[in-house]
Amino acid sequence: xxxxxxxILITSLILGFAFHATAQRxxxxxxxxxxxxxxxxxxxxxxxxNYTESGNITTDVANPGFQSYxxxxxxxxxxxxxxQQETDINISVGDGCATCYRARTTLRFGVIRYLGxxxxxxxxxxxxxxxxxxxxxxxxxxxxFSFNQTYSFMSYAFNSYSNWTWQTYQQPNYRGNxxxxxxxxxxxxxxxxxTSLNVGSIRLGCRNSANSPRxxxxxxxxxxxxAVIIPIAGIIL
Numbered sequence: 379x380x381x382x383x384x385x386i387l388i389t390s391l392i393l394g395f396a397f398h399a400t401a402q403r404x405x406x407x408x409x410x411x412x413x414x415x416x417x418x419x420x421x422x423x424x425x426x427x428n429y430t431e432s433g434n435i436t437t438d439v440a441n442p443g444f445q446s447y448x449x450x451x452x453x454x455x456x457x458x459x460x461x462q463q464e465t466d467i468n469i470s471v472g473d474g475c476a477t478c479y480r481a482r483t484t485l486r487f488g489v490i491r492y493l494g495x496x497x498x499x500x501x502x503x504x505x506x507x508x509x510x511x512x513x514x515x516x517x518x519x520x521x522x523f524s525f526n527q528t529y530s531f532m533s534y535a536f537n538s539y540s541n542w543t544w545q546t547y548q549q550p551n552y553r554g555n556x557x558x559x560x561x562x563x564x565x566x567x568x569x570x571x572x573t574s575l576n577v578g579s580i581r582l583g584c585r586n587s588a589n590s591p592r593x594x595x596x597x598x599x600x601x602x603x604x605a606v607i608i609p610i611a612g613i614i615l
Contacts, residue, residue: 405452417479
Protein backbone atom coordinates (compact mmCIF):
# COMPACT_ATOMS: atom_id res chain seq x y z
CA UNK A 379 0.00 0.00 0.00
CA UNK A 380 1.41 3.37 -1.00
CA UNK A 381 1.68 6.27 1.45
CA UNK A 382 -0.85 8.26 -0.58
CA UNK A 383 -3.60 5.66 -0.29
CA UNK A 384 -3.26 5.09 3.48
CA UNK A 385 -4.96 8.39 4.51
CA ILE A 386 -7.80 7.63 2.10
CA LEU A 387 -8.29 4.21 3.69
CA ILE A 388 -8.34 5.67 7.22
CA THR A 389 -10.86 8.33 6.14
CA SER A 390 -13.11 5.69 4.59
CA LEU A 391 -12.96 3.57 7.74
CA ILE A 392 -13.84 6.54 9.98
CA LEU A 393 -16.74 7.48 7.71
CA GLY A 394 -17.88 3.86 7.84
CA PHE A 395 -17.85 3.99 11.63
CA ALA A 396 -19.81 7.25 11.63
CA PHE A 397 -22.49 5.69 9.44
CA HIS A 398 -22.64 2.59 11.64
CA ALA A 399 -22.85 4.65 14.85
CA THR A 400 -25.81 6.66 13.56
CA ALA A 401 -27.63 3.39 12.87
CA GLN A 402 -28.55 3.23 16.55
CA ARG A 403 -32.29 3.42 17.18
CA UNK A 404 -32.84 4.60 20.74
CA UNK A 405 -36.01 4.16 22.75
CA UNK A 406 -37.68 7.53 22.90
CA UNK A 407 -40.58 9.02 24.91
CA UNK A 408 -41.94 12.60 24.97
CA UNK A 409 -43.73 14.42 27.83
CA UNK A 410 -45.87 17.57 27.69
CA UNK A 411 -47.08 20.02 30.31
CA UNK A 412 -50.36 20.25 28.38
CA UNK A 413 -53.12 17.63 28.67
CA UNK A 414 -53.33 16.88 24.95
CA UNK A 415 -49.73 16.23 23.85
CA UNK A 416 -49.49 19.66 22.27
CA UNK A 417 -47.02 22.49 22.91
CA UNK A 418 -48.04 24.82 25.77
CA UNK A 419 -49.46 28.23 24.97
CA UNK A 420 -46.75 30.02 26.99
CA UNK A 421 -43.84 30.83 24.73
CA UNK A 422 -41.40 30.72 27.67
CA UNK A 423 -41.87 26.98 28.18
CA UNK A 424 -40.24 24.32 25.98
CA UNK A 425 -42.80 22.60 23.73
CA UNK A 426 -42.00 19.18 25.19
CA UNK A 427 -39.36 17.16 27.03
CA ASN A 428 -37.73 14.16 25.35
CA TYR A 429 -36.29 11.18 27.23
CA THR A 430 -34.16 8.25 26.10
CA GLU A 431 -33.15 7.16 29.62
CA SER A 432 -35.01 5.61 32.53
CA GLY A 433 -35.41 7.74 35.66
CA ASN A 434 -37.67 9.77 37.95
CA ILE A 435 -39.15 12.81 36.20
CA THR A 436 -41.45 13.97 39.04
CA THR A 437 -39.60 17.25 39.63
CA ASP A 438 -38.35 17.92 36.11
CA VAL A 439 -41.00 20.64 35.68
CA ALA A 440 -42.88 22.82 38.18
CA ASN A 441 -46.36 22.01 39.48
CA PRO A 442 -48.62 20.56 38.31
CA GLY A 443 -45.94 18.61 36.41
CA PHE A 444 -46.26 16.77 33.13
CA GLN A 445 -49.85 16.20 32.05
CA SER A 446 -49.52 13.95 29.01
CA TYR A 447 -47.03 11.91 27.00
CA UNK A 448 -46.58 9.92 23.82
CA UNK A 449 -44.09 7.24 22.80
CA UNK A 450 -42.02 7.80 19.69
CA UNK A 451 -40.15 4.47 19.74
CA UNK A 452 -39.85 1.35 21.83
CA UNK A 453 -41.82 0.39 24.93
CA UNK A 454 -42.03 2.24 28.25
CA UNK A 455 -43.32 1.64 31.77
CA UNK A 456 -44.70 4.90 33.14
CA UNK A 457 -45.76 5.41 36.76
CA UNK A 458 -48.07 8.20 37.83
CA UNK A 459 -48.79 8.58 41.51
CA UNK A 460 -49.32 10.83 44.50
CA UNK A 461 -46.75 10.71 47.32
CA GLN A 462 -47.58 8.01 49.89
CA GLN A 463 -50.72 7.05 47.99
CA GLU A 464 -51.79 4.94 45.04
CA THR A 465 -49.69 4.37 41.96
CA ASP A 466 -50.96 3.78 38.45
CA ILE A 467 -48.82 2.07 35.81
CA ASN A 468 -49.02 2.44 32.06
CA ILE A 469 -47.25 0.12 29.63
CA SER A 470 -47.04 2.03 26.36
CA VAL A 471 -45.51 1.06 23.02
CA GLY A 472 -44.13 3.36 20.38
CA ASP A 473 -46.30 4.49 17.50
CA GLY A 474 -44.55 7.66 16.38
CA CYS A 475 -46.50 9.67 18.99
CA ALA A 476 -49.83 8.91 17.32
CA THR A 477 -51.40 8.07 20.72
CA CYS A 478 -51.61 10.60 23.56
CA TYR A 479 -51.68 9.33 27.17
CA ARG A 480 -53.01 11.65 29.88
CA ALA A 481 -52.22 11.68 33.58
CA ARG A 482 -55.05 10.79 35.92
CA THR A 483 -56.58 13.66 37.89
CA THR A 484 -54.45 14.61 40.95
CA LEU A 485 -51.69 12.18 39.96
CA ARG A 486 -48.23 13.06 38.63
CA PHE A 487 -45.96 11.16 36.29
CA GLY A 488 -42.98 9.83 38.20
CA VAL A 489 -40.63 6.96 37.41
CA ILE A 490 -40.26 6.01 33.75
CA ARG A 491 -38.45 2.93 32.46
CA TYR A 492 -37.72 1.75 28.94
CA LEU A 493 -38.34 -1.96 28.51
CA GLY A 494 -35.90 -4.26 26.79
CA UNK A 495 -32.74 -2.49 25.62
CA UNK A 496 -31.99 1.18 25.09
CA UNK A 497 -30.75 0.63 21.52
CA UNK A 498 -33.50 -1.13 19.57
CA UNK A 499 -31.04 -2.41 16.97
CA UNK A 500 -29.18 -4.53 19.56
CA UNK A 501 -30.46 -7.87 20.90
CA UNK A 502 -31.08 -6.93 24.55
CA UNK A 503 -33.13 -9.13 26.88
CA UNK A 504 -34.32 -7.89 30.29
CA UNK A 505 -35.90 -9.94 33.10
CA UNK A 506 -38.14 -8.52 35.87
CA UNK A 507 -39.00 -10.18 39.21
CA UNK A 508 -42.49 -8.63 39.32
CA UNK A 509 -45.39 -8.56 36.89
CA UNK A 510 -45.84 -5.56 34.58
CA UNK A 511 -42.05 -5.20 34.37
CA UNK A 512 -41.64 -4.08 37.97
CA UNK A 513 -38.94 -4.67 40.53
CA UNK A 514 -35.20 -4.59 40.03
CA UNK A 515 -34.55 -5.27 36.37
CA UNK A 516 -31.93 -7.82 35.28
CA UNK A 517 -30.51 -6.84 31.87
CA UNK A 518 -28.74 -9.51 29.82
CA UNK A 519 -25.81 -7.84 28.09
CA UNK A 520 -24.02 -9.97 25.51
CA UNK A 521 -24.92 -13.19 23.74
CA UNK A 522 -25.07 -15.43 26.81
CA PHE A 523 -25.30 -15.25 30.59
CA SER A 524 -25.38 -17.79 33.41
CA PHE A 525 -26.60 -17.07 36.94
CA ASN A 526 -25.06 -18.77 39.97
CA GLN A 527 -28.46 -20.31 40.74
CA THR A 528 -32.01 -20.47 39.35
CA TYR A 529 -34.15 -17.35 39.74
CA SER A 530 -37.85 -16.85 39.15
CA PHE A 531 -39.19 -13.94 37.08
CA MET A 532 -42.73 -12.76 36.34
CA SER A 533 -42.15 -10.67 33.21
CA TYR A 534 -39.56 -10.05 30.54
CA ALA A 535 -38.95 -7.78 27.56
CA PHE A 536 -36.55 -7.98 24.64
CA ASN A 537 -35.87 -6.15 21.42
CA SER A 538 -37.64 -7.66 18.41
CA TYR A 539 -35.07 -6.34 15.91
CA SER A 540 -33.81 -8.85 13.32
CA ASN A 541 -36.27 -11.47 14.64
CA TRP A 542 -33.63 -12.96 16.96
CA THR A 543 -34.65 -15.75 19.32
CA TRP A 544 -33.52 -16.54 22.88
CA GLN A 545 -33.05 -19.86 24.65
CA THR A 546 -33.64 -19.95 28.43
CA TYR A 547 -32.47 -22.82 30.65
CA GLN A 548 -33.79 -23.70 34.10
CA GLN A 549 -30.32 -24.36 35.49
CA PRO A 550 -27.01 -22.46 35.37
CA ASN A 551 -24.41 -23.27 32.72
CA TYR A 552 -27.08 -23.92 30.05
CA ARG A 553 -28.43 -27.11 31.57
CA GLY A 554 -31.89 -28.44 32.36
CA ASN A 555 -35.19 -27.87 30.59
CA UNK A 556 -35.05 -25.08 28.05
CA UNK A 557 -37.53 -22.84 26.27
CA UNK A 558 -37.14 -21.12 22.91
CA UNK A 559 -38.54 -17.58 23.12
CA UNK A 560 -39.47 -15.95 19.85
CA UNK A 561 -40.11 -12.23 19.24
CA UNK A 562 -43.34 -10.45 18.43
CA UNK A 563 -42.80 -9.30 14.86
CA UNK A 564 -45.43 -6.55 15.18
CA UNK A 565 -43.75 -4.36 17.81
CA UNK A 566 -40.18 -3.16 18.29
CA UNK A 567 -40.09 -4.67 21.79
CA UNK A 568 -41.58 -8.03 22.78
CA UNK A 569 -43.39 -7.75 26.15
CA UNK A 570 -44.45 -10.80 28.17
CA UNK A 571 -46.12 -11.21 31.57
CA UNK A 572 -45.92 -14.75 32.91
CA THR A 573 -46.90 -16.53 36.12
CA SER A 574 -43.34 -17.74 36.68
CA LEU A 575 -40.28 -18.18 34.49
CA ASN A 576 -37.39 -20.05 36.12
CA VAL A 577 -34.07 -19.04 34.60
CA GLY A 578 -30.61 -20.33 35.45
CA SER A 579 -28.98 -19.28 32.20
CA ILE A 580 -29.88 -17.73 28.86
CA ARG A 581 -28.29 -17.37 25.45
CA LEU A 582 -29.05 -15.58 22.21
CA GLY A 583 -30.27 -17.86 19.43
CA CYS A 584 -32.34 -21.00 19.86
CA ARG A 585 -30.78 -24.32 18.92
CA ASN A 586 -31.57 -25.32 15.33
CA SER A 587 -33.34 -22.00 14.75
CA ALA A 588 -33.10 -20.29 11.39
CA ASN A 589 -33.05 -16.99 13.30
CA SER A 590 -30.01 -17.85 15.38
CA PRO A 591 -27.34 -15.13 14.99
CA ARG A 592 -24.77 -17.87 14.41
CA UNK A 593 -26.17 -18.39 10.92
CA UNK A 594 -26.19 -14.71 9.95
CA UNK A 595 -23.71 -12.40 8.29
CA UNK A 596 -23.02 -9.63 10.78
CA UNK A 597 -20.86 -6.54 11.17
CA UNK A 598 -17.74 -7.16 13.21
CA UNK A 599 -16.53 -4.01 14.95
CA UNK A 600 -12.91 -3.91 16.01
CA UNK A 601 -11.96 -1.20 18.49
CA UNK A 602 -8.41 0.02 17.85
CA UNK A 603 -8.68 3.08 20.11
CA UNK A 604 -11.27 5.11 21.95
CA ALA A 605 -11.63 7.34 18.92
CA VAL A 606 -11.43 5.00 15.92
CA ILE A 607 -13.56 1.90 15.33
CA ILE A 608 -13.33 -0.08 12.11
CA PRO A 609 -16.43 -1.96 10.83
CA ILE A 610 -15.72 -5.00 8.69
CA ALA A 611 -18.64 -6.53 6.79
CA GLY A 612 -19.20 -10.14 5.87
CA ILE A 613 -17.72 -11.95 8.86
CA ILE A 614 -19.53 -15.21 9.56
CA LEU A 615 -20.03 -15.98 13.27
